Amino acid sequence: MSAALLSLATSVPPHAFLQKDVLDVAWGFFGSRFPDYERFASIFTNTGIVKRYGVKPFEWYLTQRGWPERTAAFLEGAEALFIDAATKALDAACLKASDVDTVVTICSTGIATPSLDARVARRMGFRSDVSRVPVFGLGCAGGASGLSIASRLAQARPGTNVLLVTVELCTLALRLDELTKANIIATSLFADGAAALVLRAGDGGETQIEAVGEHLWPDTLDVMGWNVDPLGFGVILRRTVPEFVTTELKPALTQILGRMELDVGNIDKFICHPGGAKVIDAIETALSLDQGTLEHERGVIADYGNMSAPTLLFILERTLAKGLPARSLLTALGPGFTASCVSLRHAA
Known part of the structure; x- marks a missing residue:
């Protein structure tokens, strides 16, 4: 018995960054300190990115940050995106948070214990007996792997509602101190966003x-x-x-x-x-x-x-x-x- 996709919704944080502006600022931070930067700067224009979003204003990223500040930004931003994406997905499926039987949360860009699903449970309105499955470490594969996990959980209990939420705040990993090609590539690509969907097995679906x-x-x-x-x-x-x-x-x-x-x-x-x-x-x-x-x-x-x-x-x-x-x-x-x-x- 396969799981059906009932709804899908997406969400981005409020701060939009144009790629051309990121390139200009990156020159100022890396150009004089990274001998090969001019050769790598073309990465920004070759990504295909025009615009992306972050949980903090542009200026926030221009100061060196440590674990405490990054974690505080992660918790605030990830919780807000989780609630927004999940609420949209549930509304599209004509469900309430109290109808959710299992919530699978995919995130690899911050650490939260209690996990994000527990931190937003009261505000979302999840039941006290909801099954929580937080998953860390899947990275870019998390959209597909998370859907795989959620579908198998839906199949295991036909008729129950499984909510999958993927939340990633990749911009919080941007580093001013790392003069490496990998960090330049990350700076040219990374963005923040969330997506949520609802699955159910046993009662059809397109x-x-x-x-x-x-x-x-x-x-x-x-x-x-x-x-x-x-x-x-x-x-x-x-x-x-x-x-x-x-x-x-x-x-x-x-x-x-x-x-x-x-x-x-x-x-x-x-x-x-x-x-x-x-x-x-x-x-x-x-x-x-x-x-x-x-x-x-x-x-x-x-x-x-x-x-x-x-x-x-x-x-x-x-x-x-x-x-x-x-x-x-x-x-x-x-x-x-x-x-x-x-x-x-x-x-x-």
Whole structure:
């Protein structure tokens, strides 16, 4: 018995940053201290980003911050985004927070104990017996992996309502002290956002989660992740992700689809997490898609930047608005290094 997608909603914080303004400020902070900065500065214009959002005003990021300040900003911003996205998703499903039986929370950009779902429970109106599943560490794969987890929980208890919330405040990991290519790339890409959806198994629905799967590459811990130091998280990007995608993505997806008893030819549409413009190009190359096929991926990157886990669900929202074909495959890559996939079946 498959889980049905009842609703999907997205949310961004109030502070919008134009990419051209970020580039100008980054020159001031990194240009004189980073010998190779001029060579790396083109990264900002090659991302495909026009605008992105942050939980703090632009000026806040121009002062060195430590764990206490970053954590305070995380708790305030993540709770607000959680409530906004979750409330929209529940309203769209004609449900109240008290109707939620399970809440799955995906976040890798801040630490909260009690977890975010508990911190917002009273304001949301969750029942005292709600099942809470907070998940940390999935990174950019979290949109697909979170949907996979939530769908299996819905299947385990048909008729119950499962709320998935992905919240990422990637801008809080921006660092003024790290003179590395990885930090420059993060500064050029990272943004904040949240997405929420409601699933239920057992009573139909136009869009069904058909199958899920993952692929973990061995010896790839250095591809993507966090370093942790007294100032906060610092990004790890020690391999060229577009090159990795070009050579490794299709064989992994072929294995995943094989376990689903499908192949690439059975997929009517790919819905992919875009790390940036070059990653989108690499995905199209790897999957032999016509250039420009991933138009919603490029549109979301342009309008919102890379928000990590929620980004894939922003793209799914746009795709739903335009109309899903019979079968779509959601794909995302994240720390591990992992590919996570979800197959959707849609009834016209």
